[in-house]
Amino acid sequence: MSPKIVDKEEKRLLIAHAAFSVFGNKGFDRTRMDDVATAAGVGKGTLYEYFDNKEDLLVGAMRVMMDGMTDGMRGALENDSPPLDKLRGLTVFMVEAMEHMGEGYRFFLEYMLHISRAGNDFPILKEMLLEFRKGIEDLLVAGVKSGDLRKDLDIVNTAATFAAWFDGAVFHWIAVPQGPSMSEMADAYMDTFFNGILDRKGGRK
Amino acid sequence: MSPKIVDKEEKRLLIAHAAFSVFGNKGFDRTRMDDVATAAGVGKGTLYEYFDNKEDLLVGAMRVMMDGMTDGMRGALENDSPPLDKLRGLTVFMVEAMEHMGEGYRFFLEYMLHISRAGNDFPILKEMLLEFRKGIEDLLVAGVKSGDLRKDLDIVNTAATFAAWFDGAVFHWIAVPQGPSMSEMADAYMDTFFNGILDRKGGRK
Amino acid sequence: MSPKIVDKEEKRLLIAHAAFSVFGNKGFDRTRMDDVATAAGVGKGTLYEYFDNKEDLLVGAMRVMMDGMTDGMRGALENDSPPLDKLRGLTVFMVEAMEHMGEGYRFFLEYMLHISRAGNDFPILKEMLLEFRKGIEDLLVAGVKSGDLRKDLDIVNTAATFAAWFDGAVFHWIAVPQGPSMSEMADAYMDTFFNGILDRKGGRK
Amino acid sequence: MSPKIVDKEEKRLLIAHAAFSVFGNKGFDRTRMDDVATAAGVGKGTLYEYFDNKEDLLVGAMRVMMDGMTDGMRGALENDSPPLDKLRGLTVFMVEAMEHMGEGYRFFLEYMLHISRAGNDFPILKEMLLEFRKGIEDLLVAGVKSGDLRKDLDIVNTAATFAAWFDGAVFHWIAVPQGPSMSEMADAYMDTFFNGILDRKGGRK
DNA sequence: TATGAATGAGTATTCATTCAT
DNA sequence: CATGAATGAATACTCATTCAT
Numbered sequence: 001m002s003p004k005i006v007d008k009e010e011k012r013l014l015i016a017h018a019a020f021s022v023f024g025n026k027g028f029d030r031t032r033m034d035d036v037a038t039a040a041g042v043g044k045g046t047l048y049e050y051f052d053n054k055e056d057l058l059v060g061a062m063r064v065m066m067d068g069m070t071d072g073m074r075g076a077l078e079n080d081s082p083p084l085d086k087l088r089g090l091t092v093f094m095v096e097a098m099e100h101m102g103e104g105y106r107f108f109l110e111y112m113l114h115i116s117r118a119g120n121d122f123p124i125l126k127e128m129l130l131e132f133r134k135g136i137e138d139l140l141v142a143g144v145k146s147g148d149l150r151k152d153l154d155i156v157n158t159a160a161t162f163a164a165w166f167d168g169a170v171f172h173w174i175a176v177p178q179g180p181s182m183s184e185m186a187d188a189y190m191d192t193f194f195n196g197i198l199d200r201k202g203g204r205k
Numbered sequence: 206m207s208p209k210i211v212d213k214e215e216k217r218l219l220i221a222h223a224a225f226s227v228f229g230n231k232g233f234d235r236t237r238m239d240d241v242a243t244a245a246g247v248g249k250g251t252l253y254e255y256f257d258n259k260e261d262l263l264v265g266a267m268r269v270m271m272d273g274m275t276d277g278m279r280g281a282l283e284n285d286s287p288p289l290d291k292l293r294g295l296t297v298f299m300v301e302a303m304e305h306m307g308e309g310y311r312f313f314l315e316y317m318l319h320i321s322r323a324g325n326d327f328p329i330l331k332e333m334l335l336e337f338r339k340g341i342e343d344l345l346v347a348g349v350k351s352g353d354l355r356k357d358l359d360i361v362n363t364a365a366t367f368a369a370w371f372d373g374a375v376f377h378w379i380a381v382p383q384g385p386s387m388s389e390m391a392d393a394y395m396d397t398f399f400n401g402i403l404d405r406k407g408g409r410k
Numbered sequence: 411m412s413p414k415i416v417d418k419e420e421k422r423l424l425i426a427h428a429a430f431s432v433f434g435n436k437g438f439d440r441t442r443m444d445d446v447a448t449a450a451g452v453g454k455g456t457l458y459e460y461f462d463n464k465e466d467l468l469v470g471a472m473r474v475m476m477d478g479m480t481d482g483m484r485g486a487l488e489n490d491s492p493p494l495d496k497l498r499g500l501t502v503f504m505v506e507a508m509e510h511m512g513e514g515y516r517f518f519l520e521y522m523l524h525i526s527r528a529g530n531d532f533p534i535l536k537e538m539l540l541e542f543r544k545g546i547e548d549l550l551v552a553g554v555k556s557g558d559l560r561k562d563l564d565i566v567n568t569a570a571t572f573a574a575w576f577d578g579a580v581f582h583w584i585a586v587p588q589g590p591s592m593s594e595m596a597d598a599y600m601d602t603f604f605n606g607i608l609d610r611k612g613g614r615k
Numbered sequence: 616m617s618p619k620i621v622d623k624e625e626k627r628l629l630i631a632h633a634a635f636s637v638f639g640n641k642g643f644d645r646t647r648m649d650d651v652a653t654a655a656g657v658g659k660g661t662l663y664e665y666f667d668n669k670e671d672l673l674v675g676a677m678r679v680m681m682d683g684m685t686d687g688m689r690g691a692l693e694n695d696s697p698p699l700d701k702l703r704g705l706t707v708f709m710v711e712a713m714e715h716m717g718e719g720y721r722f723f724l725e726y727m728l729h730i731s732r733a734g735n736d737f738p739i740l741k742e743m744l745l746e747f748r749k750g751i752e753d754l755l756v757a758g759v760k761s762g763d764l765r766k767d768l769d770i771v772n773t774a775a776t777f778a779a780w781f782d783g784a785v786f787h788w789i790a791v792p793q794g795p796s797m798s799e800m801a802d803a804y805m806d807t808f809f810n811g812i813l814d815r816k817g818g819r820k
Numbered sequence: 821t822a823t824g825a826a827t828g829a830g831t832a833t834t835c836a837t838t839c840a841t
Numbered sequence: 842c843a844t845g846a847a848t849g850a851a852t853a854c855t856c857a858t859t860c861a862t
Contacts, residue, residue, distance in 0.1 A: 437728070437732060439645065440732075516732075522786065522790035523789075526789050527642055539787075553812070560812060567800055570795045570803070571784070571800045571804045573787065577782075577787065578780050578782040581779065582744075582778070584727075584728070585730065586744060589775055590772050594772045598773045599776040599780075602807070604812055605765070606807065606809050607809055
């Protein structure tokens, strides 16, 4: 309520954004606190007023990113389109988000690696992932119910596989920038995901 | 001439293997040369007899892994099975290789991030990736020719998408070990990749 | 603005003095940064706040010493005594300075060796040396003009020779401390330098 | 007597020469045993067959140089010329030796600094120095006796001063190679040493 | 005897964190 | 609250010395 609290919260956010950007560009270990301070336009000591340490800063930066992603994902899911359209809409949103964040998304990958290594659970990350998978599962179930999708789909694993694909795609896009763009990959992926690669003119094999 | 008879090539390989393992577990920046030396059972100074510096050691370790992968991939492709079986065989090989390498594969991901960040081209990596994609493209083309696959497939991007999926899957498997196993994801992926998710009892949509 | 009020220039000087002393005692290569830090009463990291690296620290220390020498030399030269008295005064000043700096002067010798090896020009050093020689040349010229000195003197080389002698003398004094003192050598040198060693009772040879 | 002994001695000398050259170029601390081994054309381990350690190698190299110098000096002194000619001859020999050794002489300076720092007496060095001074003292005494030189000379300190001058000259010659050559300095030095700088047309001052 | 592969003690430098102002 | 000067733990890399062959 007090104006001070607002200020603090705002500054925390400012720093987290700066950290998000720098971590994405240089990687966690290669980033110096000085870099973050400079990027945020504050003194190095100030970082420690808002975050306990470098690790905590990483978590804060992560949270910033995930809040944005989660909001966007919800937007793509909470509307009245039919399930298949929602699925396409979600894909389009994800691809745009990833392309928009560009280097920043690398931060996400880096962080997943980092967490899994440290053995720390980062609940927020898992929640987001699970929420993402759950959203897809719901769409698949709705699609099956509506008769659009095959009844024999392995819902859970198909949803997991779908979610995983996105990270694989960004990964390659980032690591081999000379290769196909995110949208090209997404188009090809959606095509096979919906239709499969088998020829069915003569009926099912 | 040489007082101590040593198979330098063998020792280099021994060290590269150790490095591969340690880098995979701890990440490049978190790994100390001492860790690698201990893992390899040699003195720290010995590392520098065989590798110029830490970065060079990373490259050496990478090469070890990739040689293994490339050999395995070729084995999965060079046989007389029909294209679709080869595609399944390749997938099975990849999944098994990834599960077998486990933590080690993380090293691969880490390295791709590392390279893309450094801006260095690591030609060997790109070659492997391109060889992988090319192998898949060939299979798809063969499948189209044999009439098994849809004639309208976007070969290049579909191959890229397929290749990317693997890394996405390991990525999630490593980052969220509580989730589905590699094989479960692979089964679901292959199912949708071949058949799509659309219901076609009533004919094509 | 600045949280800790520090006179950075003063601290830089403090460190340079410490470095000067330690380098003189142990030599450049034998000196550890820790030694300098301890001698300066600061942490090792602090050295790097004020100097880029060990080499830079060496240059800084050198500058400290040379400023002192140059000031003293100017003092010995800028007065109204006749040229020969100035020459004696300069010699006395140099001998006293060298004896006073003692071990520290070794630093100067060490540094000259160091520079010439590195092939770097250290302009400050050369300037001081040239200024020293020039001062002597001026005295010699003045002495010739006043009729006190021989008209056929090779001014430039005699000045160079005179300047060189000082370093030779300290060199021996430092390397063979059991030998004659600086003042004893200086007395003998001045005697021969002024009068030569030839007997002239019977007239010039 | 046995040929082995001859071989060993020869090889020791070979190595010492190589060491002398490398130490002179790079300085003691900057020289690696590998450098010496390569320069000598032997394996690194072989150095330790002939010398206990790096320090011992330094001493050996020093001895090589000094033997050469001492022999030359004796040659310049042991003949039937009058004392003043011997003095000139000695100077000429020294200057030529120094110019000839060039970089190698730096080794001598470096070593004097090194010894004095270590606090070790290096008797051979002192003996050579003392022999040098003694030789000069004898010449001066002889010159006085023959009536060529002033009877009031401070023999000991003048000899010391004369010996010191050489090292000062090489020092400047090495450190400031743009300056006058050794011979130019030597000519100027001898001129003042013999005749002084005072004008005596009007008789002694 | 000669060698050079192996070693690990030693050191310059970096950078997260603290804390006096 | 904000700052940045100070710090020292941490770490890649070097090189004299050893010793198996």
